Amino acid sequence: MASSITSKPFLGATKPNSSLSPDLQRLSFSSLRISIKPRTHKKLQIQAAGSTFGNYFRVTTFGESHGGGVGCIVDGCPPRIPLSEADLQGDLDRRRPGQSRITTPRKETDTCRIYSGVSEGVTTGTPIHVLVPNTDQRGHDYKEMSIAYRPSHADATYDMKYGVRAVQVLAYVSQVHQVVLPDGSVDHDTVTLDQIESNIVRCPNPDYAEKMIAAIDAVRTRGNSIGGVVTCIVRNAPRGLGSPVFDKLEAELAKAVMSLPATKGFEFGSGFAGTFLTGSEHNDEFYTDEHGRIRTRTNRSGGIQGGISNGEIINMRVAFKPTATIGKKQHTVTREKQDIELLARGRHDPCVVPRAVPMVEAMVALVLVDQLMAQYAQCNLFPINSELQEPLNLEPANI
Template identity: 80%
Template sequence: MSIAYRPSHADATYDMKYGVRAVQGGGRSSARETIGRVASGAIAKKILKHFSGTEVLAYVSQVHQVVLPDGSVYHDTVTLDQIESNIVRCPHPEYAEKMIAAIDAVRTRGDSIGGVVTCIVRNAPRGLGSPVFDKLEAELAKAVMSLPATKGFEFGSGFAGTFLTGSEHNDEFFTDEHGTIRTRTNHSGGIQGGISNGEIINMRVAFKPTATISKKQHTVTREKKEIELLARGRHDPCVVPRGISLDNGFPLLCCHLCKF
């Protein structure tokens, strides 16, 4: 790896732009870079909980082809203890075992797999965010997509919403027993027009398979010589469970709360 570019890694593009390669550990492209974000996120979660009662949770909802069925996790009641009850951080015990098995299987083959992290925000104040360029979902997307290995992001119904009609997708309003305006469904994911509406904010982040694997791959050196690369060392077969701790959206929510 000291002379060759790792396929799908930041090695090549960093070198092309800056003329620098961080061979040891990946440099800025390494998940180690997120240590400051993890720390600030932990503080931000406490601030959100203290000042507005807002609770942020994230869990693994997919590892490769093991996908949690819709409705198998209740966003109103799921707890941190349920999420942290296993090493894959999936609150559904049966599917957690399947995810662990999938990761173990690919690890023994020297390969890697990706997956999806679902993040929910309960009791978010109404009115966070602004129209057009400061939409709440746009700013959250930028924050989350700055994390290593992220390749996709969606809110509410996301891409699946394209299969629905307007009458199926629209979240109809009603007044609950406390006189609060609510929506009967939450296809919008708690955000409408870039502004939070008081419902649970839900989003999903796709993480790609880890780029550095132990299988032989074809690549080139800085001198443009084609060679075969066989990476050695400790490399995660799946980074998805780690993504739970990396949510860069917590401090951003705090900033919006301050503006609010």
């Protein structure tokens, strides 16, 4: 809506008092008149907000899956960090559609271009603009969905509302539908990216990977979908990241990963299973290792205590629901509140979990670098009283 502000006297106002100064006269006998000019729109306009994440290290995303492309602006990145399009392409290839039979058949190369913020292979400190053009979008596949809401999809709620490797972040698929990787079957101290990427479902256990792939294949042939769980770990995270009371590290991580599409649950450390233990069973006892570092014998806290990282491996699990758009008829309503049956004709993942793995890694990494900058900004400005506390060196915890 357009608005204008003008200065006008009140209706029926008395004449100004000549004893007052001209400035006081204007202040005493004038008011603000706001005229509102309504603007009509021929079509529904959707203006989405909340596309920026981070405080010190900020990422703003843009684009649509069936538009010209998608991309991001990275702001707050320090200068002189080596960066190239090839560095980004590796993770884009892990997430791109059409990479195997258990993902959407849509063929996108997901080739990225860096347009600013990088010169001669290093960052300049200015905003980094990255664009990934779309090459295989089919907007006409969604014609029916422009008037009918897809069940359990974001269509209805959107319509209502808007009209560096020192710290290693690794994620893997630990559950697909009813195929659950047993606890302890993956060694978080030694698991590698190569083990995770050794199969199309991104599960480091080969036997369970085959079971997960079979489950996805079975549901794909029926035109249905299933969900699952992604486990994410952080090795060598610095001690001291996170702040009480409302900026706890696990809270920031939960916000980040729960901002991803299709997420429905977040579990940290022992999670809900910890409710079956007593305090003596659940507590992580401290000890001093051979390097003189304070460590914990167990890690049920998940590497974070009191909202602050303690140097142990950070671990979390993220639940993803079954893909909402499926190739089966479903009952729904149109905007005119008419009951209809909807059959989605687009190309969709029978299970989004394998492609969500690099997305979880990326969001966790964003939180960590943002918290690292916050730690330097907040704590490095104040001298440390050696009689009260030890110096807190922000360095990899388990070296």
